[in-house]
Amino acid sequence: MSDLKVDFARHISSEFNEELEELCADLLKMGGLAERQVRLAVQCQEQFDSALVDQIKEAENAVNAWEIRIDELVATLIARRQPAATDLRLVLVVSKVVRDLERAGDEANKVAQMAQQAHESGKSSAVGLVEVRAIGDQVLRMLGDSLTAFARMDADMALDVARHDKEVDRTYQSALRSLATHMIEDPREIGPVLNVMWILRALERVGDHATNIAEHVIYLVKGTDIRHLSVNNVAETLKKAEDLAS
Amino acid sequence: MSDLKVDFARHISSEFNEELEELCADLLKMGGLAERQVRLAVQCQEQFDSALVDQIKEAENAVNAWEIRIDELVATLIARRQPAATDLRLVLVVSKVVRDLERAGDEANKVAQMAQQAHESGKSSAVGLVEVRAIGDQVLRMLGDSLTAFARMDADMALDVARHDKEVDRTYQSALRSLATHMIEDPREIGPVLNVMWILRALERVGDHATNIAEHVIYLVKGTDIRHLSVNNVAETLKKAEDLAS
Numbered sequence: 027m028s029d030l031k032v033d034f035a036r037h038i039s040s041e042f043n044e045e046l047e048e049l050c051a052d053l054l055k056m057g058g059l060a061e062r063q064v065r066l067a068v069q070c071q072e073q074f075d076s077a078l079v080d081q082i083k084e085a086e087n088a089v090n091a092w093e094i095r096i097d098e099l100v101a102t103l104i105a106r107r108q109p110a111a112t113d114l115r116l117v118l119v120v121s122k123v124v125r126d127l128e129r130a131g132d133e134a135n136k137v138a139q140m141a142q143q144a145h146e147s148g149k150s151s152a153v154g155l156v157e158v159r160a161i162g163d164q165v166l167r168m169l170g171d172s173l174t175a176f177a178r179m180d181a182d183m184a185l186d187v188a189r190h191d192k193e194v195d196r197t198y199q200s201a202l203r204s205l206a207t208h209m210i211e212d213p214r215e216i217g218p219v220l221n222v223m224w225i226l227r228a229l230e231r232v233g234d235h236a237t238n239i240a241e242h243v244i245y246l247v248k249g250t251d252i253r254h255l256s257v258n259n260v261a262e263t264l265k266k267a268e269d270l271a272s
Numbered sequence: 273m274s275d276l277k278v279d280f281a282r283h284i285s286s287e288f289n290e291e292l293e294e295l296c297a298d299l300l301k302m303g304g305l306a307e308r309q310v311r312l313a314v315q316c317q318e319q320f321d322s323a324l325v326d327q328i329k330e331a332e333n334a335v336n337a338w339e340i341r342i343d344e345l346v347a348t349l350i351a352r353r354q355p356a357a358t359d360l361r362l363v364l365v366v367s368k369v370v371r372d373l374e375r376a377g378d379e380a381n382k383v384a385q386m387a388q389q390a391h392e393s394g395k396s397s398a399v400g401l402v403e404v405r406a407i408g409d410q411v412l413r414m415l416g417d418s419l420t421a422f423a424r425m426d427a428d429m430a431l432d433v434a435r436h437d438k439e440v441d442r443t444y445q446s447a448l449r450s451l452a453t454h455m456i457e458d459p460r461e462i463g464p465v466l467n468v469m470w471i472l473r474a475l476e477r478v479g480d481h482a483t484n485i486a487e488h489v490i491y492l493v494k495g496t497d498i499r500h501l502s503v504n505n506v507a508e509t510l511k512k513a514e515d516l517a518s
Contacts (some may be wrong), residue, residue, distance in 0.1 A: 090500040097497075101360060108354050108418060118347060121364060125371065206466060213459040220469075227473070251343075254336040 057173040058090035060127040063134035068162035070138050073144040082138045089131040096124045119242045126235040127214045133228040154222030157201035162231045168236035181247040187240035194233040279329040302338035303419040306324040306373040309380035314408035316384050320391040323427035328384045335377040342370045365488045372481040390467045400468030403447035405477045410440050433486035440479040
């Protein structure tokens, strides 16, 4: 964490102060917990273990508490410090990122619930294990990278996360097609396959949340709002913004 | 809109000013567009029409532009007016609600895309039409009510939205079960039924976003953060908070 603090200090404007630093450190703690939820959820799907479900729920409660706490900190910090410019932008972004982290954790929780249902109803199946592992690994990396990009205010790393999301979408769509084919070939597997589809869907959403976080980082570093642009247009838009600024 | 303005004026603290009023009015305009997206998407699924898809995309572009614009307004308003207490809370909530509206619109867009895919691949099917209509109607009402609750700062109406979400979840789960049964009975319908399942899923998410908006309204009116509480616990928590305050 100490390295990250140095990075914050380098990038935050002169009004940077301890409270702001703490706010970002809290956000990263919350992020670590959300990551943990996703990691455990993927494990839980691979090999069900009720102890993992308990750990996921515990992490979820902590994530939820962090969301409320960080939102309160944001309000207090704005009211007391009246930040402007870059600092204000950072604080407002924190309040957005918090929501994405909480949602990512929610999706992890859904994965765990579905794994539990499949286990309890005896519907567990080896179908889709490869796909869950592949997409799970990808979105976990994206979530981790989006948080590191935030900690380091690294726009290039953030852009990589956004690019990676397109890859996840392709993997996801191709997994859905192959699972649908599997269903048609063996209708007895419809129940288990549907379950895997919902799990993949939840994981794919985790990737979306990581991308949102990455977009916020790019906005903070470059001052350009790239939400709603396609990845191809992002590089072009950033280039234009840089040309205009130079 | 004039009635709503009166309602805002009644509930916003003494620092209430034109900019704040405008911000809320903008949010409601954006909300109206997101509602329109959802309404058109449900229509589009019932009877495909490419003109509807164009209208949805148009509304989506407008919604996306509103999201960025309102976020900018929020930052400008905080920097220039340095709102405190209730006003600050309201402004920060606006920046959260904006995200939920944009996401609700995104889900509508997904519905339209899936309806289009089904139409183009000749996979359109009468399966699930009743379910889509039922859940579509329910979440549209929730979205509308959550915006009205925001406009009027009506916590009771907001609580009804949150309660309604449980009903939508039940309708959704029961629809999924009946669709899965349909798949097993007639595996040739797997493709079209999967399509309907994804559409229902997207609509159910619209209900989630409406619930988030409603929770923010309750927070603004009651000062109690009810996110992450079950609906049953909400009434109890609000009662306790009122007892403590009296």
